[in-house]
Amino acid sequence: xxxxxxxxxxxxxxxxxxxxxxxxxxxxxxxxxxxxxxxxxxxxxxxxxxxxxxxxxxxxxxxxxxxxxxxxxxxxxxxxxxxxxxxxxxxxxxxxxxxxxxxxxxx
Amino acid sequence: xxxxxxxxxxxxxxxxxxxxxxxxxxxxxxxxxxxxxxxxxxxxxxxxxxxxxxxxxxxxxxxxxxxxxxxxxxxxxxxxxxxxxxxxxxxxxxxxxxxxxxxxxxxxxxxxxxxxxx
Numbered sequence: 001x002x003x004x005x006x007x008x009x010x011x012x013x014x015x016x017x018x019x020x021x022x023x024x025x026x027x028x029x030x031x032x033x034x035x036x037x038x039x040x041x042x043x044x045x046x047x048x049x050x051x052x053x054x055x056x057x058x059x060x061x062x063x064x065x066x067x068x069x070x071x072x073x074x075x076x077x078x079x080x081x082x083x084x085x086x087x088x089x090x091x092x093x094x095x096x097x098x099x100x101x102x103x104x105x106x107x
Numbered sequence: 108x109x110x111x112x113x114x115x116x117x118x119x120x121x122x123x124x125x126x127x128x129x130x131x132x133x134x135x136x137x138x139x140x141x142x143x144x145x146x147x148x149x150x151x152x153x154x155x156x157x158x159x160x161x162x163x164x165x166x167x168x169x170x171x172x173x174x175x176x177x178x179x180x181x182x183x184x185x186x187x188x189x190x191x192x193x194x195x196x197x198x199x200x201x202x203x204x205x206x207x208x209x210x211x212x213x214x215x216x217x218x219x220x221x222x223x224x225x
Binding site: 032034036042043044045046049050055087089091094095096097098099100101 | 142151152153154165167168169201203206209210211212213215216217218
């Protein structure tokens with residue numbers, strides 16, 4: 001199975017700041033990567049797919065980048081509604097696997 | 108609009124069988140694929156298995172032969188059945204739709220929380 005190592009586990013930042021979350025795959029996943037946002041008690045919501053494509057309706061302050069085994073999610077101009085957990089998911093190979101998550105809080 | 112909704116028991120006894128139904132609307136099960144993902148309390152997400160639009164299935168080997176996924180296209184429902192439940196099967200169970208072109212999950216149900224009781 002492809003292991004997804006996500007960091008950091010938690011993150012605290014101020015409103016308006018830029019934050020970056022990273023995922024490292026145990027092997028090349030050829031941009032088969034998605035990022036999800038999950039608010040407490042809710043289901044995950046797709047943000048980014050194919051490593052860098054913004055899903056319909058997602059604010060442009062979210063962006064994804066990376067290739068090979070290293071990927072990142074950047075959130076510009078942090079807003080209060082961005083408080084959530086964020087997960088990466090590889091879909092290059094079965095079984096689909098997820099990162100362990102990053103909990104984002106506002107300072 | 109696209110919707111998925113899981114229904115199942117809140118509580119299942121140790122070693123018993125879990126059955127959850129995912130009812131979808133706004134799309135056809137013969138066009139889109141629906142998968143199951145679970146999340147233990149306070150933990151990450153785990154892919155369980157898939158119901159493909161052609162009727163085939165795939166399973167995460169972590170569940171060995173405990174897991175079965177089936178569907179009734181006439182009712183727009185996908186079913187998850189898992190036997191020999193243990194306490195570490197306590198989790199929120201989600202059904203999610205796979206994207207049309209790539210294998211990300213573009214729509215999720217709200218999930219149903221299942222507690223395995225000893």
